[in-house]
Amino acid sequence: MDQFVSTFTNKIDTKGRVSVPASFRTVLAKDGLDGIYCYPSLDAPALDAGGQRLIDKINHLVEDLAPYSDERDQLATALFGTSEILTIDQDGRTILSERLREHAGITSHITFVGLGEKFQLWEPERFDKHLAESRNKVRDLRKLLGAGRRGSGGPEGARE
Amino acid sequence: MDQFVSTFTNKIDTKGRVSVPASFRTVLAKDGLDGIYCYPSLDAPALDAGGQRLIDKINHLVEDLAPYSDERDQLATALFGTSEILTIDQDGRTILSERLREHAGITSHITFVGLGEKFQLWEPERFDKHLAESRNKVRDLRKLLGAGRRGSGGPEGARE
DNA sequence: GCAGTTTCCATTGACGCCCATGTAATCCCA
DNA sequence: TGGGATTACATGGGCGTCAATGGAAACTGC
Known part of the structure; x- marks a missing residue:
């Protein structure tokens, strides 16, 4: 890796x-x-x-x-x-x-x-918060990307 | 494969x-x-x-x-x-x-x-539930898609 | 000589490697 | 086609190695 x-x-x-x-x-x-x-x-x-x-x-x-x-x-x-x-x-x-x-x-x-x-x-605790926020934003972001990225993927959108 | x-x-x-x-x-x-x-x-x-x-x-x-x-x-x-x-x-x-x-x-x-x-x-039990829901959704989806779209794979695929 | 820093060694626990066993599917041959 | 032999795979356990951590020893600059 x-x-x-x-x-x-x-x-x-x-x-x-x-x-x-x-x-x-x-x-x-x-x-x-x-x-x-x-x-x-x-x-x-x-x-x-x-x-x-x-x-x-x-x-x-x-x-x-x-x-x-x-x-x-x-x-x-x-x-x-x-x-x-x-x-x-x-x-x-x-x-x-x-x-x-x-x-x-x-x-x-x-x-x-x-x-x-x-x-x-x-700092570990700060990161926990940051990660939660990031995951939320990515969830939203994925919806935006999703429409354009249907390629071979299927209904999952861009999560991959 | x-x-x-x-x-x-x-x-x-x-x-x-x-x-x-x-x-x-x-x-x-x-x-x-x-x-x-x-x-x-x-x-x-x-x-x-x-x-x-x-x-x-x-x-x-x-x-x-x-x-x-x-x-x-x-x-x-x-x-x-x-x-x-x-x-x-x-x-x-x-x-x-x-x-x-x-x-x-x-x-x-x-x-x-x-x-x-x-x-x-x-987790096995959670998956059972998830599978049941997925199958229901697929059934609905198939109705919406109608006869014109019976793709290659068959609608039963586990793909979410 | 002392404080701060770097190098070396020791401990502990997790993980990778090896071997053994049970079981189910497959193959082979009569 | 049926039954025994073989293989492949999932699972259990013992043991060695390595990574993370703590502490001692050597070193440097003041």
């Missing part, structure tokens, strides 16, 4: 260490980054994270904007300026900086959420 | 293991996934499951949305975030996480329901 899938909740120990889920470590290793690229999510109290592929994507995103434009500088600042490369120790654990933890309201536990090409870090 | 067909009910043993129906395993193997991609159904107390083909479909759904948009993250959260890749051991058995079992109300037995390109996992 080369994608971040599923969610895992792990504990932060007294030294601030957290185990990165083994399956996520596998994806990162294949991705060719010895660490985790991580920055505060733009529109959620969470952290976005990923490997080399994510860095490349963000690079492209920025490069697509006009050079020296305000937008470009702002985007670059918002993303790169707040990013960190988290190291992973020999036991597969990492340490989040105070600034990152603070943005996500993380204290004693972290929920790792796979989103395919990247993943997010959440 | 490259489709999930028929229903099977198997027992969960003391370690939480269930045999995946042999015919389903065959389909999964051909599909090129060494495991089961599985997530809670959005609108039923059941689990949706499938192989690589199902993953690809979801990938396309997500990739069609703008990068870093709210919508995209929500869709990815609701789909990838709640998904798990279940492993299949050498005897053809798998283990469902507490989270998955809970969503479907599964305790001691699981009903595997083939839906063609994917399949579902149900």
Whole structure:
């Protein structure tokens, strides 16, 4: 598997260490980054994270904007300026900086959420709420998509 | 056969293991996934499951949305975030996480329901009810469609 | 020398792997 | 065609390995 899938909740120990889920470590290793690229999510109290592929994507995103434009500088600042490369120790654990933890309201536990090409870090309780909302919105979204996507699918619409 | 067909009910043993129906395993193997991609159904107390083909479909759904948009993250959260890749051991058995079992109300037995390109996992009694309702709906639908639309498959298909 | 940090080792529990058994469907041969 | 043999599959249990976690030891900068 080369994608971040599923969610895992792990504990932060007294030294601030957290185990990165083994399956996520596998994806990162294949991705060719010895660490985790991580920055505060733009529109959620969470952290976005990923490997080399994510860095490349963000690079492209920025490069697509006009050079020296305000937008470009702002985007670059918002993303790169707040990013960190988290190291992973020999036991597969990492340490989040105070600034990152603070943005996500993380204290004693972290929920790792796979989103395919990247993943997010959440404070567990906040994530529960967020997930409930997301599922509701997707239910609505699916109705919209449904009509156009009947392909071979049958009455199920776009849920797949 | 490259489709999930028929229903099977198997027992969960003391370690939480269930045999995946042999015919389903065959389909999964051909599909090129060494495991089961599985997530809670959005609108039923059941689990949706499938192989690589199902993953690809979801990938396309997500990739069609703008990068870093709210919508995209929500869709990815609701789909990838709640998904798990279940492993299949050498005897053809798998283990469902507490989270998955809970969503479907599964305790001691699981009903595997083939839906063609994917399949579902149900708590047996709930599935019985669900099947009865589905058959009624199909009967109604058939009346509406009338004589002109007796498609290829036959109206009895378990496809929801 | 001390505080904070990183590396290494130990524990525990979950999961994967192996082997054994029962049962039902299938095949083969008379 | 009937009955025994064989195979395939579902199920049960023992054991080794690995991941998550806790703590000790080594290291670094002040």
